[in-house]
Amino acid sequence: MTNFKRKYPATRLRRLRRNNSIRNLVAENVLTKDDLIQPVFVKENLKKMESIDALPGIFRHSEESIIKEIKELISLGIKAVAIFPVIDEKKKNETGSEAINENNFLNSVIKNIKKEYPEIIIIADVALDPYTNHGHDGVLNENGDVANDETIKVLEEQALNLALAGTDIIAPSDMMDGRIGVIRKKLEQTSLFETAILAYSAKYSSKFYGPFKDAVESTKFFGNKTKDAYQMAVANIDEALHEVALDINEGADIVMVKPGMPYLDVVRAVKETFRMPTFVYQVSGEYSMLKAAIENNWLEEAVMIESLLSFKRAGADCILTYAAKEIAKKL
Ligand code: PBG
Numbered sequence: 001m002t003n004f005k006r007k008y009p010a011t012r013l014r015r016l017r018r019n020n021s022i023r024n025l026v027a028e029n030v031l032t033k034d035d036l037i038q039p040v041f042v043k044e045n046l047k048k049m050e051s052i053d054a055l056p057g058i059f060r061h062s063e064e065s066i067i068k069e070i071k072e073l074i075s076l077g078i079k080a081v082a083i084f085p086v087i088d089e090k091k092k093n094e095t096g097s098e099a100i101n102e103n104n105f106l107n108s109v110i111k112n113i114k115k116e117y118p119e120i121i122i123i124a125d126v127a128l129d130p131y132t133n134h135g136h137d138g139v140l141n142e143n144g145d146v147a148n149d150e151t152i153k154v155l156e157e158q159a160l161n162l163a164l165a166g167t168d169i170i171a172p173s174d175m176m177d178g179r180i181g182v183i184r185k186k187l188e189q190t191s192l193f194e195t196a197i198l199a200y201s202a203k204y205s206s207k208f209y210g211p212f213k214d215a216v217e218s219t220k221f222f223g224n225k226t227k228d229a230y231q232m233a234v235a236n237i238d239e240a241l242h243e244v245a246l247d248i249n250e251g252a253d254i255v256m257v258k259p260g261m262p263y264l265d266v267v268r269a270v271k272e273t274f275r276m277p278t279f280v281y282q283v284s285g286e287y288s289m290l291k292a293a294i295e296n297n298w299l300e301e302a303v304m305i306e307s308l309l310s311f312k313r314a315g316a317d318c319i320l321t322y323a324a325k326e327i328a329k330k331l
Helices: 002-007 013-017 020-025 065-075 105-116 148-165 179-189 207-215 238-250 261-274 284-295 303-314 324-330
Strands: 036-043 059-061 080-086 121-126 169-172 196-203 254-258 278-282 318-321
Touching: 013 020, 036 065, 036 105, 036 324, 059 065, 065 080, 065 105, 065 324, 080 105, 080 207, 105 121, 105 148, 121 148, 148 169, 148 179, 169 179, 179 196, 179 238, 196 238, 196 261, 207 284, 238 254, 238 261, 254 261, 261 278, 261 303, 278 303, 284 303, 303 318, 303 324, 318 324
Parallel strands: 036 059, 036 080, 036 318, 080 121, 121 169, 169 196, 196 254, 254 278, 278 318
Antiparallel strands: none
């Protein structure tokens, strides 16, 4: 009996939790700067960068200030940005035609960045919502629904122009059926063999995108409509795998799940099923929720890294997060 007492418990998991060094030796997942992509906003005709109410610590940049921001991100070890435009309101229209103007604001910003900093990886969305006056990601048919096949013809053109401007990774975020195949074919035909496609494959119709709408100033155009007729229903996971399978077959190099934290099960299932490069987007609402709680001292700052590690645990290879810059300073 005494003997038993002395020996028990022989398995003491706490041996490997004694101090930081030993904990790090047995860490199953690590977060590094290579895991982080910073989303950035650029606004046409902006003189000075401006803060975004609903996204604490994030700014709308001018054509000039974005260059300085990229320089700083590179110096912090960030290798990639996802760039989103806020275009001149007067250029928005029913069909989003400014999206296919090869000299539009975003294309010229991308060219400028690439001229200064060719090493930064630029990811750009393919979708019409920054360019339409109704805020939908595509063109509408006579019933007011987003017309799939007409839209992908425009997206094909938008993607081509982004690639020609120097975008390294084209990221269709529109959720039209068949868009990856059409864009891949166009890129191949134009000998843009090195342009990668990051498919927002499992993009849910989520309310966690709220602060993004403030960031890109689309709230007043979009109102309280929904994107339920093209983005995925939040209840589904088999459908997410179906979406990913289609995008891989159509030529996607990387697939993505979005949002992140409420969809960790989807990240895990996508990674386990396909073993493809799998990215996750910690979207605006997730970031702002944590930030607000941190600013109120309801949560400690360390929750941000904890949230990012949960993506690594779930199997994500890389994370788009508004916290990329601040976390890179800590790593
Ligand atoms: C546009 C787009 C959205 C986001 C990225 N690209 C919004 C939407 O689809 O309504 C959301 C990103 C975020 O919330 O951080 N197609």
